[in-house]
Amino acid sequence: MTKPPELSNYWQNHLRVAFEKSAPQLYRPMLHASLAHVVMLAEQGLLPAARARQLLGGLRELLAAGDDRFAFDGSVEDVYYLVEQRLAAAAGIRPSELDVQLARSRNDLDAGVFRMVLRENVLDQARQACAAAEAAAAQADRHADVLITGFTHRRPAQPTTLGHVLAGYAEALLSQAEELLSVYDELDVNPLGSCAFAGTDLPIAPPRLAELLGFRETFTSSYEAVAGAEHLMRTAAVQARILATGARMARTMLDWMTYGWIATPDSYCQGSSIMPQKKNPVVLEHMCSMAGAAAADLAATMNNVGAAWYEDSNNATTDVQEHLWRAGDRSVRFLTLMRGLLEELTPQNPPSPEEVVATGATTTAIAEALAGAGIPWRGAHSVVGALVRQAPPAEWTAAVVAAAIAEAGLGTVDDSVVEAALAAGLRPQQVLDRPQDGGPGAAAVRRTAELALARARVLASAFADRRAALGEAESKLDAAVDAVLAGGRG
DSSP: OOOOOOHHHHIIIIIHHHHHHHHHHHHHHHHHHHHHHHHHHHHHHHHHHHHHHHHHHHHHHHHHHTOOOOOOOOSSSHHHHHHHHHOOOOHTTTTGGOOTTTTHHHHHHHHHHHHHHHHHHHHHHHHHHHHHHHHHHHOOOOOOEEEEEETTTTEEEEEEEHHHHHHHHHHHHHHHHHHHHHHHHOEEOTTTTTTTTOOOOOOHHHHHHHHHHHHHHEOOHHHHHOOOHHHHHHHHHHHHHHHHHHHHHHHHHHHHHHTTTTTOOGGEEEEEEEOTOOOOOOOHHHHHHHHHHHHHHHHHHHHHHOOOSSSSTTEEEEEEHHHHHHHHHHHHHHHHHHHHHHOOOOOSSSSHHHHHHHHOOOOOOOOHHHHTTTOOOHHHHHHHHHHHSSOOOGOOHHHHHHHHHHHHTTTOOHHHHHHHHHHHHHOOGGGOOOOOSSSSHHHHHHHHHHHHHHHHHHHHHHHHHHHHHHHHHHHHHHHHHHHTTTTTTO
């Protein structure tokens, strides 16, 4: 048995660690990219037919093997050379006879497979984002008339509904999904063919590589194709954004469970080690922690890119991949959890109208009713503010309100006006009849939910089209390989 080589300090403490993280992500995409490259070289007459068949046969053998073992034995420095090592063995040729890197650099290959991996992950995120948006919109429609107290700055503010909040979160998810679509399209540009960054004098066909690998278009600048990092920063930013906004919603849902407004779902809870009555929805705490981790990955990505030169530099491209892969996986899991929680969301004991009134959340309605009767808004605001500091609105009388208005120097008000204002303050459920588009009125919430559902389905269809395009490209690549193996040129 051959003893593995002694690893140097650099190989042990960096190359080994980088290999173990990147090989499972990049190995198979590199094989697919290499299939397309060899096909293109054969079609362009840049490879002898026999050599092209050897290489394609070897690449297909490696893909069929499904080898997930990536032990770093010190025989190669990274996954790029692992592919060459295994390909030479599979093709039955010496490593010195390999032509797979003709008119290709590790630079453009890395840039290409990074985009390929991120494309798949963005599609996974998008599927869950659209599904979570549909779940939020469906629940908004279902619970458009479930009255709750809305908060600002962690204090009771105004009456609203569960549906109103959920419809708002559906819009946020849809905004994130639209950003994912834009990010995907920026990722979906083929950098292969740019080589180290300056291209080649050989008559290669980068658009053919784009076609065989499912890229929407090919690069316009070979320099940016290798040195660029805009698509990487945007990917990190949308991942962090999804989790940051989602964490805010998770905290709100945790409050709702604590207040008893919605049920605490058993399937998302852990028990207490000592208190038998406890049912702890710790998943929501974990989701908030996920958001912090995604923010750290975004910061690391931005810091690395900003510390690099505008050229091929590991800081700006290779070294940020770990952050993107990790945050992308975290984003998929977060959205999957959020979708599940939203689908199970069930009202339990939402606050009664009397409980909403007791918080002071209806006082804006009282002030608006007074202002509508001719009292200047700021004066009405001051009077109601002074009264609510003395007693809750349910304890006010028409005489008390009229006296407060008079004492403020705002004149005499008809009893009917005061009675109407008090009625507005004692009936928070009136908000369900508010006709304003986008507001908490039940009909308005259902219109918002309907629009959100339609947008979610349009976006889901757009992402499905992009995934289908990848499947079509894979079929084209298989057919092109078959043609070369059969003795044709594509």
